[in-house]
Amino acid sequence: MHRHKIKVLVVDDSAFMRKLVQEFLSENERIAVVGTARNGEDAIAKVRLLKPDVITMDVEMPVMSGLEALKYMMKENPLPVIMLSSTTRKGAENALLAMDYGAVDFIAKPSGTISLDLHLVKKELIQKVLHAAEASLPSQPERSPARIPVNTSKNKAEITDSKVGRPNQTIILIGTSTGGPRALQSVLSALPGNLKAPVLIVQHMPPGFTKSLAQRLDQLSALHVKEAEEGDVLADGHAYVAPGDFHLNIIQGTRLSLSLSKEPPISGHRPSVDFMFESASKLKNIKKIAVIMTGMGADGSKGLVQLNHNGQTQSIAESKETCVVYGMPKAAHATGLITYNEPLDEIAKRIVKLAEG
Known part of the structure; x- marks a missing residue:
């Protein structure tokens, strides 16, 4: 064979x-x-x-x-x-x-x-x-523009005052695995600091590594990026990375907030993209932009089905040619529910268009 x-x-x-x-x-x-x-x-x-x-x-x-x-x-x-x-x-x-x-x-x-x-x-x-052995190596000199610090001063006051929970609010949900840190760096460094939506990220990683990932992305992005904590209130222009070994649960009250869950791993993953998507599928009057990028396995595809049952969802999959491992986006495509198929360097532009639309 x-x-x-x-x-x-x-x-x-x-x-x-x-x-x-x-x-x-x-x-x-x-x-x-x-x-x-x-x-x-x-x-x-x-x-x-x-x-x-x-x-x-x-x-x-x-x-x-x-x-x-x-x-x-x-x-x-x-x-x-x-x-x-x-x-x-x-x-x-x-x-x-x-x-x-x-x-x-x-x-x-x-x-x-x-x-x-x-x-x-x-x-x-x-x-x-x-x-x-099956992976596609990232094309080399992408020592990405993210190397240059972007708006590191970040107008924290302006970002912190932004409201989430208004009608027709948008949230962006990103799932990645193998090759993800580099893909996240590429996408987040191209998103504007005044993005009219919060960004939730599940990257398969063990405890301890997600904090370093969040700090690194924060330095390279105009968004304010942090490792998610229990009770975080979601704010526009902020990105929240699920901590290793915790699922991300989104709570809808007067404002959207996060709770961290120790429910069992899903298909071997905690955090799980499926868990985050399924949690988001229960939100009322909230527009969801789901993004599935490079990674092995099929995490995210079941959650995508749930998100679509509830409407108000647009989805983006990273195209095969830029994936390190074309597993998760391929499984997402197989659901027939992907709205846009984009190479890595076009994903941020698509997110911004959808968030503004």
């Missing part, structure tokens, strides 16, 4: 971690670990020699770090890289930086640099390697 095994190079400065990752990946019949490397420099040499299909690479290593090696590889010979990161704040920031440099995905080590309990993420590791 499969033409050849997926050749993987495992890069980590710990011999113990190299052995564990190699053992886990070798359990899958579609994967062949063709070699290991102990630092970034060693990895670059092994890539030339072994020509792997996918690399798993530790972020923090001596001689040459994973980030430095990644930057070099993406210039020299781009190929799918999955970063293994610690769950510290610095680890989260580095994981996001790695995605910016072109890594396809990352995995959080459960307990630091040497994780004796790495088996907890074994299934995720195997799944991400299988998907990485």
Whole structure:
């Protein structure tokens, strides 16, 4: 059935971690670990020699770090890289930086640099390697315009005073997974600070990483971006990122507000795009703009059906040519309910048109 095994190079400065990752990946019949490397420099040499299909690479290593090696590889010979990161704040920031440099995905080590309990993420590791082999790499020099800080002063007073809860209010709901941080950066950095709608975001990420994502997006966007908190009152020109391990629930009172839910994961995800969409589907007299971008799986498609049952919904799917993984948008298309199919750099323009319409 499969033409050849997926050749993987495992890069980590710990011999113990190299052995564990190699053992886990070798359990899958579609994967062949063709070699290991102990630092970034060693990895670059092994890539030339072994020509792997996918690399798993530790972020923090001596001689040459994973980030430095990644930057070099993406210039020299781009190929799918999955970063293994610690769950510290610095680890989260580095994981996001790695995605910016072109890594396809990352995995959080459960307990630091040497994780004796790495088996907890074994299934995720195997799944991400299988998907990485199919991934489209982001075209390189999109070291996006978001690099230039946009309106970082942000007229907070003006934004905070904006009212939500008026009749025909609009809310924007964005769902992403693999390749999402980079896609979110592209879209949010192109949205105006005076956007007449709040933006709710579900990005599949573990706890701790969503805060760093929100802070990073806040620096690069004219919107005020924050990690969502219990009781947040939704305001125009604000974006709220669902915290890792919590669903986003939208409450309709005199104003729209958020509550965080620990209800069970949906199809393995918490936060889940389906959960957010289904919650939004219950809102009365509110116009919804649903956006589904790059990611593996089908999260969001069931919720899209619910949103459409209740009317007042326009939807945008990222087109195949710009997706890192065309899973979630493909599943959304299969519902027959997508209103607009847009490449990544056109999504913000479409959102603004719909929000103003």
